Amino acid sequence: MFFKRRNKEKPAEAADASEAEKKGDVPSAESAGAPSQGQGIPADALRRGVDASALGFKTTADLEPDDGPFGQDRALADLDFGLKMRGRDFNIFVLGPPGAGKRTAILAYLSNAQRGTATPADWAYVQSFEDPHRLRALKFPAGRAPFLAERVAAAVRELRATLPAAFAAEDYRARHRAIEEDYRNAHDDALDALHAKAAEQNIAVLRTPLGFGMAPMHDGQVVKPEVFNQLPQVMRRDVESRVVTLQSELEAILTSAPAVDKERRRQLAALDVETARHPIEAALDDVSQDFADVPEATAFLADLERDLVANAQALLSSATQDACLGRYVVHVVVTHAKDAGAPVVYASDFTPESLIGCIAPADDTLTPATATHRILAGVLHMANGGMLVLDARGLIATPETRNALKRALKTGEIRLGPASQDTDPIPLDVKVILLGTHHDAERLEAADADFGRLFKVRACFEQAMPRSAVNDNRLARLIASIVKTHALKPFDAGGVARLIEDASRIAGHRDKVTLNIGRISDLAREADFWSKHAGRDVTTAEDVARAMSERTQRADRVRERTGAPSAAAPIPDNAAGKKSGHTIALSTIEASGVRSGQAHRVAARAHIGRGRVTDIVCTQAPDAIHGEIVRSYLAGTFARDIPLALAATLAVDPPLRGAAENGIALSKLLALLSALADQPLRQDMAVTGAVDPWGDVQPVDGINDQIEAFFDACQAHALSGTPGVLVPDANRAHLMLREDIVEAVRNGRFAVHAVKTVDEALTLITGCEAGVRGADGKFAAESVNGRIEAKLRAFADAQRTFERGADKSPGAREGRA
Numbered sequence: 142m143f144f145k146r147r148n149k150e151k152p153a154e155a156a157d158a159s160e161a162e163k164k165g166d167v168p169s170a171e172s173a174g175a176p177s178q179g180q181g182i183p184a185d186a187l188r189r190g191v192d193a194s195a196l197g198f199k200t201t202a203d204l205e206p207d208d209g210p211f212g213q214d215r216a217l218a219d220l221d222f223g224l225k226m227r228g229r230d231f232n233i234f235v236l237g238p239p240g241a242g243k244r245t246a247i248l249a250y251l252s253n254a255q256r257g258t259a260t261p262a263d264w265a266y267v268q269s270f271e272d273p274h275r276l277r278a279l280k281f282p283a284g285r286a287p288f289l290a291e292r293v294a295a296a297v298r299e300l301r302a303t304l305p306a307a308f309a310a311e312d313y314r315a316r317h318r319a320i321e322e323d324y325r326n327a328h329d330d331a332l333d334a335l336h337a338k339a340a341e342q343n344i345a346v347l348r349t350p351l352g353f354g355m356a357p358m359h360d361g362q363v364v365k366p367e368v369f370n371q372l373p374q375v376m377r378r379d380v381e382s383r384v385v386t387l388q389s390e391l392e393a394i395l396t397s398a399p400a401v402d403k404e405r406r407r408q409l410a411a412l413d414v415e416t417a418r419h420p421i422e423a424a425l426d427d428v429s430q431d432f433a434d435v436p437e438a439t440a441f442l443a444d445l446e447r448d449l450v451a452n453a454q455a456l457l458s459s460a461t462q463d464a465c466l467g468r469y470v471v472h473v474v475v476t477h478a479k480d481a482g483a484p485v486v487y488a489s490d491f492t493p494e495s496l497i498g499c500i501a502p503a504d505d506t507l508t509p510a511t512a513t514h515r516i517l518a519g520v521l522h523m524a525n526g527g528m529l530v531l532d533a534r535g536l537i538a539t540p541e542t543r544n545a546l547k548r549a550l551k552t553g554e555i556r557l558g559p560a561s562q563d564t565d566p567i568p569l570d571v572k573v574i575l576l577g578t579h580h581d582a583e584r585l586e587a588a589d590a591d592f593g594r595l596f597k598v599r600a601c602f603e604q605a606m607p608r609s610a611v612n613d614n615r616l617a618r619l620i621a622s623i624v625k626t627h628a629l630k631p632f633d634a635g636g637v638a639r640l641i642e643d644a645s646r647i648a649g650h651r652d653k654v655t656l657n658i659g660r661i662s663d664l665a666r667e668a669d670f671w672s673k674h675a676g677r678d679v680t681t682a683e684d685v686a687r688a689m690s691e692r693t694q695r696a697d698r699v700r701e702r703t704g705a706p707s708a709a710a711p712i713p714d715n716a717a718g719k720k721s722g723h724t725i726a727l728s729t730i731e732a733s734g735v736r737s738g739q740a741h742r743v744a745a746r747a748h749i750g751r752g753r754v755t756d757i758v759c760t761q762a763p764d765a766i767h768g769e770i771v772r773s774y775l776a777g778t779f780a781r782d783i784p785l786a787l788a789a790t791l792a793v794d795p796p797l798r799g800a801a802e803n804g805i806a807l808s809k810l811l812a813l814l815s816a817l818a819d820q821p822l823r824q825d826m827a828v829t830g831a832v833d834p835w836g837d838v839q840p841v842d843g844i845n846d847q848i849e850a851f852f853d854a855c856q857a858h859a860l861s862g863t864p865g866v867l868v869p870d871a872n873r874a875h876l877m878l879r880e881d882i883v884e885a886v887r888n889g890r891f892a893v894h895a896v897k898t899v900d901e902a903l904t905l906i907t908g909c910e911a912g913v914r915g916a917d918g919k920f921a922a923e924s925v926n927g928r929i930e931a932k933l934r935a936f937a938d939a940q941r942t943f944e945r946g947a948d949k950s951p952g953a954r955e956g957r958a
Contacts, residue, residue, distance in 0.1 A: 181865060181892035187878045189608070189651040191638035193682075196617055200631035200679055206622035210246035211615050212606030212656050217250060223598035224254060224528070224572055229550050230595050232573040234533070234582055237602025240659030243576050244487065244530070246602075251485045251528050251574075258483040261526020264567050265290065266472040266516050267441055270448040276472075276500075276516075278565035279437045283477045289438055290471035292431065293445070296424040297469050300449065303420040304456055313416050317409065324405040335390055342383045346391065353391055355384045417453035421446055445469060472516040474498065474567070475523055483527035488520045491535050493545040498522055499558035521546075521555050524571050533577030536592075537584050543592075546573070550595050605653035608645060616641055616654055616661075623662045629669040632680045639682035640665060643689060646845060646877040664688055696737055719821030722746060724906070726808030727829035727851055727866070728797065729843030736843055738850025740827060741805060742794045745812035749936045749943075750788035771810055773834030774899070779930040786940035787933065789813055804829045804841040807867070811902060818928040822906045825864040826894075827851040830872075836899040840871035845878055852882050852891055865892030867902050900926070 198204055210217070216235070223233035237243045263286030269275040281289065307313065332346075339346050339355065345363050347354045357364045357380045369377065425446055432438035448468065449456070455465040477484065488495070498519035520529060536543040549555055550573065554566035575596060577585075586593045606612055617637045624631060632640070641654060643664060648655040655661065665680075667688035672680040726741045776785045791809050807830035815822045829847050831839035841847075848866050855864045868876075873895055885891040896902040900911035903925055912924025920927035 181886065181894045182873065182876070184883050184887035186873065187876050187883045187886060187893060188642070188880070189645060189877065191613060191641045193634040193638040195610070196613065196634045196637060198617070198634060200633050201617065201621035201624050201637065202631040204618050204621040206625045207615065207618035208245065208249070208622040208626070209615075209619055209658065210242060210250070210656075211612070211619065212603050213246060216600040216602050217246075219598060219600035220247070220250065220574075221254075223574075223600065224251075226598065229553055231598055232550065232575070232596045233598045233600055234575045234577070234596045235600045235602065236577065236579050236582055238578060238604055238657065240657040241602045241604065242656065242658035243602055245658065247530060247574060247576065248485065248487055251530070255483040255485055255527060258527075260477050260479060260481050261483065261570075263287075263476040264474045264522065264525075266474060266564065268468045268470075270444050270468070272563075273468075274563055276564040277441075278474075278567050279441055279471075281435060281438065282479075283481070284479045285432070285435065285438075286471070286473045286476050289428070289432060290473050292428040293469060293471050296428060297466055299424045300420060300456065301466070303424065304417060304453060307416050307420050308413075308453075308457060310416075313412070316412055320405060320408045320412065324402065335387065338390075339387050342387070344380070344383055344387055346387070355387055355391075357384075413453055414450055417450050421449045421453075474516055474518045475525065484524050485528050485530070486520050486524035487530040489532040489535065491520060491531070491542060492539065493541045494558045495519055496521055496542055497545050497549060497555055497558055500564075516557070519555065519558075521549055521569060521571060522567065525555065525567070526570055528572045528574060530574045530576060533575040533581040533585055536575070537581060537588065540588070543585075543589060547589065547591055547595065551591075603656055605648035605650060605655050608652050608654055612654065613641055616644060619658070620661070620665060623665050624669075627662070627666055627669075629666065630672055630678065630680050632665070632668075635682040636668065636680045636685055639685040640668075642877065643685065649842065649844075649875050651874055651877050667692070693737065718824060719907075720824055721819055721821045722812055722816035723824065724808045724812045724815070724822055725824065725827040725851070726793070726805035727827050727847035728804040729841075729846050736846050738843065738847035739795075740851055740854055741797070741808075743805060743808045743812045744792045744794070745789060745809070745816040747787060747789045747813060747816045747932075749939050750786045770806065770832060770834050771813065774810065774832070774836055775933070777834060778836060779926070779933050780937070783934055783937040784940065785933065786936045789816075804831070804843070804847060806831045807838055807869075807899070807902060810899060811906060814899075814903060814925070814929055815907070817932045818925045819932075820907050820909065820925050820928065823908070825855070825860055825862060826867060826906050827865075828867045828902065828906065830867070830869040830896070830902075832899060838869045838871070838896050838898060838902065840869045840875070844868055844872045844875050848876075848893060849879055849882060852885070855891070863889060863892050865894055867894050867896055867905060870895040870897040 216237075220233060220235065223231055235243050235247055260283040263281040263283055265279045265281065265286045266276040267279055269277050279286075336346050340358075343358045345356050345358045347356060347363075357369055369380070372380075425442060429439065429442050432442065452465055452468075494517065496519045498521070499517050500514050501517050503515050520531075523529075531546075536546065545558075549569055552566075553569050555569050556566045557564045573596075575585075579601075582599075620632055620637055620640055623629070640661065644654040644661055645651055647657060647660055664685065668680050668684040671687040671691070672684040675684065677684070722745045724743045726743045728739050728741060729736055730739050731737075771789075772785065775787065791813065793805065793809075797805070805828075808828040810832055811822065811828060814820075827847075829841055829844065831841055833839060848868065851864075851866055876893070878893075882891060886893060894905050896905065900913070903911040907925055909925055912920045912926040914920055920930055922928075922931070
């Protein structure tokens, strides 16, 4: 934590004033009554209103709706730079708080930016006919891919009827029979001739289970082996010689049979090709002509025709037809209307598959009946050639999705998710815009440093814009747009004025209005509900006030159910009096999306510390940072030349639970200073503010909620007098209090005091001057600061005395030795 050091040395004017006070030339704080700060901030400075009559309309029905974006010129300029900057690493991260209207504004801007831009190509996947496990990616002019898919599907349906008809035609059957008979007759004739030749030579050709055989004959009968062996040797050799010759001729006939059958099958296959080609060409001819200007489509159709012809017989079989026809489905991945321009796609909830696409089982309701699978496109496919807007939190939650996006951006390719088939990548040309908060960006870069290198452009949405007449009018037209979008009743000028005031309150600054469109829209819709409940035709300021009040009450009921204490609880019964070491601190808590104030009782006790260590403990909510700040302030202000021999205990009741603890830092310090000085503090004055080591009071968030919570607590306790709140002077510009509080301040029933330093706060809450160092460098002895310094010096002296006594103890010396 870093602080800008303020010079705490006493200025010359202060020194002169102190001397004058000692001499009696200037009245003291006690004699002059309350110090100058005691009058508090004027009522008119506690809320900046809007003059409804100056808005220039009666109701929002008189206005031209305008949904913005407003006040985001710098962010939109950065967005425009990112869109025009080429390169896969110049993607854009749009940063801003939730509800700032980032999505609506960015999508509207991108929709305008894409007008007149080139429409990207269509993409489709088809089966590779060379590799059954691969899908080919085909590129088409915009709008043409679905047309090709329909035409191819129609051609396939046509072939299911025309192809079987062609093969069932009498011409095909006759030619098929002729080829079969030609080759069968030729084979039979050769065998018959061999039989006749063998018979002339008294040789029989026998067909046995083991094949052909030959044997000598006599008088038409086969000669038995024992008879043949009794013939003269010359006769036997002559017969054997004739058998050998005939066997050679038989072998030649049988050997030529496979070649002859192959030729037969070749001619039959040629007949099938010729028969199939005519209906296939007829089915695809018109498609080929329609896509003659698309080279990739022409090449695919040529391959398709060849594969259909080659697989014609498979298409004729009912057992294999569907599986075969599934090869010819054209899976359209993404298509665009011809003049649509570059696509703008938004996705808030996505997975790796929904980002890069995947292959899924066929769905009869979504894919052709012949398809065995379907291609599910991812948002990268849909946005390819244009702009993709993603919710950054979806990437933070799922590392797999984050890695898929990173891989696609780095490679410039989209590859379908894990599948059994290999797929061609599709070239990626997209500008990715992430939407998130600054915290989302930090978490994303912490999870993966590559994202900082891939998203080099940051467009930061402003949370608020300055209040002005022009901006008030723009906000009024935004409210008119909300009325139109949600079909609400018109708001009158007073209702719009109240919404603008509440927009300032949401912004946390009287001179600004929030750009959190979501919160303005929600408040307008709730006010519309209460307007209907009251039976009004238009929504008024009263309805807006009712909506705000009901919100607070709902949040209070949630707090009650969760056991959270009420804001009124810490106010003591003797709030009109004073008490040393006790203050009322204010903080903020949030429940059900509604922020509210919370009061706490802070009690401090101080005593001599052990050794030179300052022990400061907050018993309910330990906070090392606050302890360091308190130690630094005490040492720098009161213990410059002495050891800070102090131990202090700070108790906070009720304990802090999810509260903004920086709001109670000043209260803790004031309670401790009161305990040291034994100076009572006002118990009807609450304190909020942070503090730095030099005593400068720092601003806090939720200042209006804190003041209003304490005011309500005072009302609940019916406190008399003028209770009030000490707030950081730096929070003046953030004050947008309720009208009833402003009126109470105007009537002197409540006060809001702004302080810049701890001394100013101490003066106000004690009713005594805190005191400044005089020319001698010392505080006045009776001043609050003088008594604090005296107490700390007494602690230091007592500590030194204790240590000297310890040093004289032999045991102590031996222990240190």
